[in-house]
Amino acid sequence: MKHKKIYAIDLRTKIPYLPEVYADSAYANKKNDEKLGKQNNKVLHRAYRNTPLTDRQKQENKQRSSIRYIVERTFGLLKQHHGLAKARYLGLERNKTRAQLIAMSHNLKTGMNIFKQMRSLGDCYAQ
Known part of the structure; x- marks a missing residue:
């Protein structure tokens, strides 16, 4: 089994203001810690051999996992039901546009479902 080599990404060159970054513990390394700083670093803590996590780290x-769960669940839905697991076109731009359109349609569908729920709750209170 091959191990993935995880590189630190210089996000500051692409995003002038770097928001909080939530990531898996696989990204926990000194290079990423330095790039993200204390304020933006929301990478999960990792336990090492003979060094368990403290209660605060747990x-x-x-x-952090409760926030990541929302994003991971959405990406899982998009991959499983909308075909985002594979790139359909050659070239980054077409695949990027496709992913954005799929994400927009997902947001519209989610918004409509929320609207329907709120509307049905309003009918209950109107009686």
Whole structure:
């Protein structure tokens, strides 16, 4: 089994203001810590051999995982039901446009479902 080699990405060149970055513990390394700084670094803490996580680190991981879960669930849906698991076209631009259109349609569908739920709740209160 081959291991993925994870590189630090210089996000500051692409995004002038770097928001908080939530990532898996595989991205926990000194290079990424330096690039992200203390404010933006929301990478999960990793336990090492003979060095278990402290209670504070466990609590932080739990909080960060609850935020990552929302994003991971959405990407899983897009991959499984909308075909984002594979690139359909040659070239980055077409695939990028396709992914954006699929994400927009997902957001519209989600918004309509929320609207329907709110509307049905409003009918309950009107009686």
